[in-house]
Amino acid sequence: MEVLNDIMNGTLQLEEGQVLEKLTNLIKFDQLSSQIVQDLVQSRWYMAGALVAVVILCFIYILLLRWVVGPVVWLSIAGFLALLGFAMYLCYKNFEYYKANPVGLYQTTNLKGYAQSIFAKYETWLVLLIALAIIFVILLLVVIFLRSRITIAIALIREGSKAVTAIKTTVLFPIFPWILQCGVIAYGVLVLMFLMSIGDSAFRVVNFKNDTTCDCAGIYTEEGQECNPAKFVSSCRDTASVGGALPCSLASCHFTGWSTCWVSFG
Structure with a gap:
């Protein structure tokens, strides 16, 4: 806005093309920021509901750990590995599809449009596939070679779940540090946006x-x-x-x- 005020006051001498470029950048930034705010406002109840659902699921999970900690932990590990495997399969299928059917870029100021532009590139799916494969192999090796340590951890989790169920407020306490962390992350993202915008x-x-x-x-x-x-x-x-x-x-x-x-x- 300072640039716009300088242009209107005549304190900033620019050519016509430069003025149009700066005004275009201001309009695009205003559209993008408005879209971000609009998306957040429209999805605020979904995010609040998801937060409440996560708290309830975490409490139920902790209760289950008190009585059936062994099967729950091993099933959780197996389920996570299966989820990674399925994610790798989806990434590979999308990689093949977009490599065979490239999609052209298109102009948009919508966050959904930016995400679609990124995920319409086969390189994106290739990077995701490689990253997921590395994570899958590392976790699989950890589970195979640290089975005894996991058994000890299961016993510790059983005792910890007893303490948590005895003091139920410990489930709600992490929400406040989480809110603080979200604020720090948002500030970091804002600073990153300013740093990335340095240049033409x-x-x-x-x-x-x-x-x-x-x-x-x-x-x-x-x-x-x-x-x-x-x-x-x-x-x-x-x-x-x-x-x-x-x-x-x-x-x-x-x-x-x-x-x-x-x-x-x-």
Whole structure:
């Protein structure tokens, strides 16, 4: 907002293209922040209900550990390994699918759209598959070679569950440190967003080769070419529309990240 005030007051001298770029960045940031707040507001009751459900499930789990701690622990370990195996299977199937059917990028300011763009790449599923496979192998080796230690841990868990059921407030106490940790994580994410935003926005033309009716007056002619969103919107038109008044239907100037900004001190 300080940049916008400086532009309006005339204290910041910029060219027309730079003004449009900064205004575009402000609008995109406002849309993204509004979408984040909207998503949180819409899902607040779901998150509260999930929190209550987790507390109840944890208490039931602790009660079960008091009487059937052995089977519960071993079934939990087996279930977690089975879950990892199923997750690896899903990652492999998605990796095969998106590698055989690549999906083009598209412009969006919605968090769901950003997530869809990330998970529509086969590289993402390959990385997840490798990470899950490493975790699965490590946990499997730990279970195999530390069976006796797990048996000792089961006995300790049995005694600990007796103490927890005797003092039931210990189940509720971790909620407060959890809230504090969430606040610290949120602050860290905010700082990370500011650090990642250091530099210039990088935009590239996407889906241009698939949009045969898009004409940019010779300014943008190739897929993946660097572009300016405001300039793209003003110069690129759909020639199939009446009078070429509509923007391109498929091609867009897509945000691809932030260019590195090196700052020297001295």
